[in-house]
Amino acid sequence: MRVSGTQAPDHKDDAALIDRMRAGDQSAMADLYDRYSGVVYGVALRVLANTTAAEDVVQEVFLQLWRNPGAFDAGRGRLAPWLAVIARNRAIDHLRKRAPEEDIDELPISTGVDLEDESARKLAVEKVRGVLTQLPQDQRKVLEMAFFEGMTHTEIAGKTGEPLGTVKTRIRTGLLALRKAFA
């Protein structure tokens, strides 16, 4: 699922919106918010289980993008996955009561999955949920503990009673199963 070859037209739309946002166009920011606030809010709400705290994460993530649009490198990936990972990291910071970093993270993310169009996003969501349903429950559980609860592999091993090596392998093979579904 790397970026390769010709990119989808919607991706160009994203790039155009980002260019306009960089130039200070507030309506472009509003368009980006309308397109991706569901992704950011969804992951923040799942991590924090608190609507007010999740709204705060949405505010932080988009405001930081506005302040520092250069943090997102359109040449190295797409905006939706980048926002999703940033939102998750910010939400985990809130969960662990860590002071968030002043600036948005520099996180190169290599993906070619098309999420700009709403119907494509819905299809992708269904596909991801389908893959997760197919995973053995133990594997799905450790993936979710790591991603949505921000637990380290030692903490997961302690909680599940599984050996460290098993936890590590389950996390990697779980992520690879998701990748394979979008290959």
Add this chain to the structure above:
Amino acid sequence: MNGHPQYADALALYALGALDNPRELAELETHLGTCGECRRELEALRADTALLALSAMGPKPPDRARQRLLSAIAAEPRMPKKAPQPYAVGRLRSRWFSFAPVTVMLMLAVFSILLGFQVRNANREIRALQAQNDRYRIESEESNKKLAEAKAIDDLMHAPDAWPLTLVAANTRPQPQMKVIYSKQQGSILLTASNTQALPQDKVYELWLLPADGSAPMPAGWFHPDRQGHGKMFHRMTAGINAKGFAVTIEPASGSQTPTPPIMFAPAG
């Protein structure tokens, strides 16, 4: 990820921020500094985690969140970039003076890049240390909570006025009873007794663990009940022993290595 499979699992954990072994973390980050293939794999793994995030998509933020953001960015208008100043035509300077600013800028650029690397590494280390501190703090808080709870239970059980009560169905005579909690993993046994037959000073109740493999009963602690027939006992033995049951006999005050019939208490049912 064919080149360095030894880092495959650690990379996945790193992408999630879930790698907390300081040695592994340091080794992997050193490797990432020199291996483009593993850096690309890390980017791909981050994308995989983003897919995981999609599973949580669904709810939309309330309208007030949109308004809040738009108000915030309206309060922070982006300053238009200054147009580049046209070169002023002035008097000619020597060639050395012409190159000097360029040289200085190049040196500053190199210095900035080096400084940037240093700052980035330092930030990474600070983040790792902060994460480690957070984990220690949370673990410490959890341990303190558990200790406080264990102490409270212990204080209650050993309080001089502790009043053990067994509640039974109305109009039923209290029956002699012993309750046992056994953890194979910890090798710990907690026993509480109520309404048992009082024993002379030279006798005790001794608990026996009956191994699942059919071998001989193992001594699992003994106690002397009070005059009302109540008692409690906490005993530690080797962890990991599979038990198929427990039994209690009456033994001499110093306990026995083999049970003396008859069995006074056995598991119900």
